[in-house]
Amino acid sequence: MVDGNSPRGQLRHTAILLFSISFLTMVGAVFADEPEGAMVQAEYSKGANQCMACHREGREEAAHEIFLTPMGISDSENSPFADGRHDCETCHGPSNSHRSRQEDGSRPLPGITFNNKTPVAAQNEICMACHDDSTMMHWPGSTHEEEEVACASCHEVHAPRDPALDKLAQQEKCFSCHPRTRSETFRASSHPLRFGEMTCTDCHNPHNGNNDFLLVNSNVNDTCYSCHAEKRGPFLWEHAPVSEDCTLCHNAHGSNHGALLNQRSPLLCQQCHAPGGHASTGYTTDLAEDSFQQRFMLGRSCSNCHAQVHGSNHPSGVSLTR
Ligand code: HEC
Ligand code: HEC
Ligand code: HEC
Ligand code: HEC
Ligand code: HEC
Ligand code: HEC
Ligand code: HEC
Ligand code: HEC
Ligand code: HEC
Ligand code: HEC
Structure with a gap:
C-alpha cells in the first residue's frame, strides 16, 4: 500500500532519534531523485467526495459506477473505500493537486492513471497490493506479466459488470490483442465460443504462468x-x-x-x-x-x-x- 506519511516527515522524526549514517545515506538517495514540488503532488485529498464533485454521474469523466461493483460496495476491510484507506486514491494515488488547475491552466495528473501515462508495472503493483492471493499466485512470471499486459487491459473496474467476467465480452477483450484467435473461432468448425456457450477461460487461465499456453490444466x-x-x-x-x-x-x-x-x-x-x-x-x-x-x-x-x-x-x- 501507498503510505500517507511523506518520506521527508519520516526522515525528520527518525533522524533525530537515530543518527545513523547508513540510514541517512539510504534516505539521501531517495531525496536525490525527488524533484522540487513533489511534496504537493504527493498529498491525498480527503476522500471520494472531493473527487465526485467533478466525476459524478452525468459528467464526461463520470466515475460513480465503481460504487455498483464488488470493489465499491464490499464492506471488507480490504476494500479501497474502507476506513483508513484513501477511497479513489487507494488506486489513483495521491491526487490532491489534480483537483485544481495550475496557474497556466493545466490540471496535474492524478498520482496513478490506468493508461499509457503510468508505467504498467506501477499500475499492476496497485492492484496486486490487495489481490496477491491464490487467484494471482502464478501471475509473476506468466506470459502476460512478462509482456507487460496491464490488469486494466482486461479488467474494467468502473464498469458495473467487468467484461472479463462475461463470456462474450471477455472474448472481445482478448481479441483486441489476439486477432488471429478471433478468425480461428469463426471458422466452419469450432468450439461454440462465438455463441457464448464457451469462453476462453474454459481452457485458459490468463493469470496462470505455471502451465503451458496459460492453460487451466498443466498440459x-x-x-x-x-x-x-x-x-x-x-x-x-x-x-x-x-x-x-x-x-x-x-x-x-x-x-x-x-x-x-x-x-x-x-x-x-x-x-x-x-x-x-x-x-x-x-x-x-x-x-x-x-x-x-x-x-x-x-x-x-x-x-x-x-x-x-x-x-x-x-x-x-x-x-x-x-
Ligand atoms: C475540479 C474538478 C475535478 C476534481 C475535484 C477531480 N477531478 Fe479528476 N479530472 C477532472 C477533469 C476535467 C479530468 C479530465 C482530464 C483533464 O482535463 O485533466 C479529470 C481526469 C481524471 C482522471 C483521468 C486522468 C487521465 O488522464 O487518464 C482520473 C483518474 C481522475 N481524474 C481522478 C480523480 C480523483 C481520484 C479525484 C479526487 C482526488 C479527482 N479526479 C478530482 C476534474 C476533476
Ligand atoms: C484496497 C484493496 C484493493 C485494490 C487496490 C484493488 N482491489 Fe480489486 N477487489 C478488492 C475487494 C475487497 C474486492 C471484492 C472481493 C470480495 O469482496 O470478495 C475486489 C474485487 C475485484 C474483482 C472481482 C470483481 C467481481 O465483479 O467479482 C476484480 C476483477 C478486481 N477486484 C480487480 C482489481 C484491479 C484490476 C485492481 C487494480 C486496478 C484492483 N482490483 C485493485 C480490493 C482491492
Ligand atoms: C489477459 C487478461 C487479464 C489480465 C491481464 C488480468 N486478468 Fe484478472 N481475470 C481475467 C479473466 C478473463 C478473469 C475471469 C476468470 C474466470 O472467469 O475464470 C479474471 C479474474 C480476475 C479476478 C476475479 C477472480 C474471481 O473469480 O473472483 C481478479 C480479482 C483478477 N482477475 C485480478 C487481476 C489482477 C489484479 C490483475 C493484474 C495483476 C489481472 N487480474 C490481470 C483476465 C485478466
Ligand atoms: C480499484 C481501483 C480503483 C478505484 C478505487 C478507483 N479507480 Fe478510477 N480507474 C481505475 C482503473 C483501473 C481505471 C481505468 C479504466 C477502467 O478500468 O475502467 C480507472 C479510470 C478512471 C478514470 C478515467 C476515465 C475512465 O473511466 O476511463 C477516472 C476519471 C477515474 N478512474 C476516477 C475515479 C474516481 C473519482 C474514483 C473514486 C470514486 C476512482 N476512480 C476509484 C481504478 C480505480
Ligand atoms: C493488451 C494485450 C493483451 C490482451 C488484452 C490479452 N493478451 Fe494474451 N497475450 C498478449 C501478449 C503480448 C502475449 C505474448 C505474445 C503472444 O503470444 O502473442 C500473449 C500471450 C497469450 C497466450 C499464450 C501464452 C503462452 O505462454 O504461450 C495466451 C493463451 C493468451 N495470451 C490468452 C489470452 C486470453 C485468454 C486473453 C483474454 C482473457 C488475453 N490473452 C488477452 C497480450 C494480450
Ligand atoms: C478399406 C478399409 C481401410 C481404409 C479405407 C484404410 N485402411 Fe488402414 N487398414 C485397414 C485394415 C483392415 C488394416 C489391418 C490390415 C492388416 O493388418 O494387414 C489396416 C492397417 C493400417 C495400418 C497399420 C499398418 C499397416 O500398414 O498395416 C495403418 C498405419 C493404416 N491402416 C493407416 C491407414 C491410413 C493412413 C488410411 C487412409 C489413407 C487407411 N489406413 C485407410 C483398412 C483400411
Ligand atoms: C502425429 C502423427 C500421427 C498422425 C497424424 C496419425 N498417426 Fe496413426 N500412428 C502414429 C504412431 C506414432 C503410431 C504408432 C506406430 C507404432 O506403434 O508402430 C500410429 C498407429 C496407427 C495405427 C495402428 C498401427 C499398427 O501398428 O497396427 C493405425 C491404424 C493408425 N495409426 C491410423 C491412423 C489414421 C487413420 C490417422 C488419421 C486419422 C492417423 N493414424 C494419424 C502417428 C500418427
Ligand atoms: C491422430 C489424429 C487425432 C488425434 C491425435 C486426436 N483426434 Fe480427435 N478426431 C480425429 C478425427 C479424424 C476425428 C473425426 C472422426 C470421424 O470422422 O469420425 C476426431 C474427432 C474428435 C471429436 C468429435 C467426434 C467424437 O469422437 O467425439 C472429439 C470430441 C475429439 N476428436 C477429441 C479429441 C481429443 C480430446 C483428443 C486428445 C485426447 C483428440 N481428439 C486427439 C483425430 C484425432
Ligand atoms: C477448447 C480449449 C480452448 C479454448 C476454448 C480456447 N483456447 Fe486458446 N489455446 C488452446 C490450446 C490447447 C492452445 C495451445 C495449443 C496450440 O498451439 O494450439 C491454445 C493457444 C492459444 C494461444 C497461443 C497460441 C496461438 O494460437 O496464438 C492464444 C493467444 C490463445 N490460445 C487465445 C485464446 C483466446 C483469446 C480464446 C478465447 C476466444 C481461446 N484461446 C480459447 C485451447 C483453447
Ligand atoms: C469446457 C469444455 C470443453 C473443453 C475443455 C474442450 N472441449 Fe471440445 N467440445 C466442447 C463442446 C461443448 C463441444 C461441442 C459439442 C457439440 O457441438 O455437440 C466440443 C466439441 C469438440 C470437437 C468436435 C467438433 C465437431 O465439430 O464435431 C472436438 C474435435 C473437440 N471438441 C476437441 C477438443 C480438444 C482437442 C480440446 C482440448 C484442447 C477440447 N475439445 C476441450 C467442450 C469442450
Whole structure:
C-alpha cells in the first residue's frame, strides 16, 4: 500500500532519534531523485467526495459506477473505500493537486492513471497490493506479466459488470490483442465460443504462468479431458499421437475442416503414415475409379475403416478399425 506519511516527515522524526549514517545515506538517495514540488503532488485529498464533485454521474469523466461493483460496495476491510484507506486514491494515488488547475491552466495528473501515462508495472503493483492471493499466485512470471499486459487491459473496474467476467465480452477483450484467435473461432468448425456457450477461460487461465499456453490444466490433454473424458481411455490399443497431444490433429480454436481437424483425411493421417503399406494409397488418384480405392479417398477417408482413431478397446482393435 501507498503510505500517507511523506518520506521527508519520516526522515525528520527518525533522524533525530537515530543518527545513523547508513540510514541517512539510504534516505539521501531517495531525496536525490525527488524533484522540487513533489511534496504537493504527493498529498491525498480527503476522500471520494472531493473527487465526485467533478466525476459524478452525468459528467464526461463520470466515475460513480465503481460504487455498483464488488470493489465499491464490499464492506471488507480490504476494500479501497474502507476506513483508513484513501477511497479513489487507494488506486489513483495521491491526487490532491489534480483537483485544481495550475496557474497556466493545466490540471496535474492524478498520482496513478490506468493508461499509457503510468508505467504498467506501477499500475499492476496497485492492484496486486490487495489481490496477491491464490487467484494471482502464478501471475509473476506468466506470459502476460512478462509482456507487460496491464490488469486494466482486461479488467474494467468502473464498469458495473467487468467484461472479463462475461463470456462474450471477455472474448472481445482478448481479441483486441489476439486477432488471429478471433478468425480461428469463426471458422466452419469450432468450439461454440462465438455463441457464448464457451469462453476462453474454459481452457485458459490468463493469470496462470505455471502451465503451458496459460492453460487451466498443466498440459493440453488434461485440459481437453476435463470435458471430453471419454478420450482419456485407458484403451487396450492406444493411438500414440492421441495420448501425446490432441493438437497434433485438432486446432482447439477452430478449423475449416470438420471436427476441428488441422487437415482433412487422408492428408491428416499421411503426415505420419505416408510411406508404408496401404496407408499411402490415398495419394494415388489414377485408381480413383476403382470402388475399393474410393474408400480411401471419399467420405471419412481413412476413418471409413479406422473409425476408432482415438483408441480401441476391442480385442482385435489393434488397427483401430473397431
Ligand atoms: C475540479 C474538478 C475535478 C476534481 C475535484 C477531480 N477531478 Fe479528476 N479530472 C477532472 C477533469 C476535467 C479530468 C479530465 C482530464 C483533464 O482535463 O485533466 C479529470 C481526469 C481524471 C482522471 C483521468 C486522468 C487521465 O488522464 O487518464 C482520473 C483518474 C481522475 N481524474 C481522478 C480523480 C480523483 C481520484 C479525484 C479526487 C482526488 C479527482 N479526479 C478530482 C476534474 C476533476
Ligand atoms: C484496497 C484493496 C484493493 C485494490 C487496490 C484493488 N482491489 Fe480489486 N477487489 C478488492 C475487494 C475487497 C474486492 C471484492 C472481493 C470480495 O469482496 O470478495 C475486489 C474485487 C475485484 C474483482 C472481482 C470483481 C467481481 O465483479 O467479482 C476484480 C476483477 C478486481 N477486484 C480487480 C482489481 C484491479 C484490476 C485492481 C487494480 C486496478 C484492483 N482490483 C485493485 C480490493 C482491492
Ligand atoms: C489477459 C487478461 C487479464 C489480465 C491481464 C488480468 N486478468 Fe484478472 N481475470 C481475467 C479473466 C478473463 C478473469 C475471469 C476468470 C474466470 O472467469 O475464470 C479474471 C479474474 C480476475 C479476478 C476475479 C477472480 C474471481 O473469480 O473472483 C481478479 C480479482 C483478477 N482477475 C485480478 C487481476 C489482477 C489484479 C490483475 C493484474 C495483476 C489481472 N487480474 C490481470 C483476465 C485478466
Ligand atoms: C480499484 C481501483 C480503483 C478505484 C478505487 C478507483 N479507480 Fe478510477 N480507474 C481505475 C482503473 C483501473 C481505471 C481505468 C479504466 C477502467 O478500468 O475502467 C480507472 C479510470 C478512471 C478514470 C478515467 C476515465 C475512465 O473511466 O476511463 C477516472 C476519471 C477515474 N478512474 C476516477 C475515479 C474516481 C473519482 C474514483 C473514486 C470514486 C476512482 N476512480 C476509484 C481504478 C480505480
Ligand atoms: C493488451 C494485450 C493483451 C490482451 C488484452 C490479452 N493478451 Fe494474451 N497475450 C498478449 C501478449 C503480448 C502475449 C505474448 C505474445 C503472444 O503470444 O502473442 C500473449 C500471450 C497469450 C497466450 C499464450 C501464452 C503462452 O505462454 O504461450 C495466451 C493463451 C493468451 N495470451 C490468452 C489470452 C486470453 C485468454 C486473453 C483474454 C482473457 C488475453 N490473452 C488477452 C497480450 C494480450
Ligand atoms: C477448447 C480449449 C480452448 C479454448 C476454448 C480456447 N483456447 Fe486458446 N489455446 C488452446 C490450446 C490447447 C492452445 C495451445 C495449443 C496450440 O498451439 O494450439 C491454445 C493457444 C492459444 C494461444 C497461443 C497460441 C496461438 O494460437 O496464438 C492464444 C493467444 C490463445 N490460445 C487465445 C485464446 C483466446 C483469446 C480464446 C478465447 C476466444 C481461446 N484461446 C480459447 C485451447 C483453447
Ligand atoms: C469446457 C469444455 C470443453 C473443453 C475443455 C474442450 N472441449 Fe471440445 N467440445 C466442447 C463442446 C461443448 C463441444 C461441442 C459439442 C457439440 O457441438 O455437440 C466440443 C466439441 C469438440 C470437437 C468436435 C467438433 C465437431 O465439430 O464435431 C472436438 C474435435 C473437440 N471438441 C476437441 C477438443 C480438444 C482437442 C480440446 C482440448 C484442447 C477440447 N475439445 C476441450 C467442450 C469442450
Ligand atoms: C491422430 C489424429 C487425432 C488425434 C491425435 C486426436 N483426434 Fe480427435 N478426431 C480425429 C478425427 C479424424 C476425428 C473425426 C472422426 C470421424 O470422422 O469420425 C476426431 C474427432 C474428435 C471429436 C468429435 C467426434 C467424437 O469422437 O467425439 C472429439 C470430441 C475429439 N476428436 C477429441 C479429441 C481429443 C480430446 C483428443 C486428445 C485426447 C483428440 N481428439 C486427439 C483425430 C484425432
Ligand atoms: C502425429 C502423427 C500421427 C498422425 C497424424 C496419425 N498417426 Fe496413426 N500412428 C502414429 C504412431 C506414432 C503410431 C504408432 C506406430 C507404432 O506403434 O508402430 C500410429 C498407429 C496407427 C495405427 C495402428 C498401427 C499398427 O501398428 O497396427 C493405425 C491404424 C493408425 N495409426 C491410423 C491412423 C489414421 C487413420 C490417422 C488419421 C486419422 C492417423 N493414424 C494419424 C502417428 C500418427
Ligand atoms: C478399406 C478399409 C481401410 C481404409 C479405407 C484404410 N485402411 Fe488402414 N487398414 C485397414 C485394415 C483392415 C488394416 C489391418 C490390415 C492388416 O493388418 O494387414 C489396416 C492397417 C493400417 C495400418 C497399420 C499398418 C499397416 O500398414 O498395416 C495403418 C498405419 C493404416 N491402416 C493407416 C491407414 C491410413 C493412413 C488410411 C487412409 C489413407 C487407411 N489406413 C485407410 C483398412 C483400411
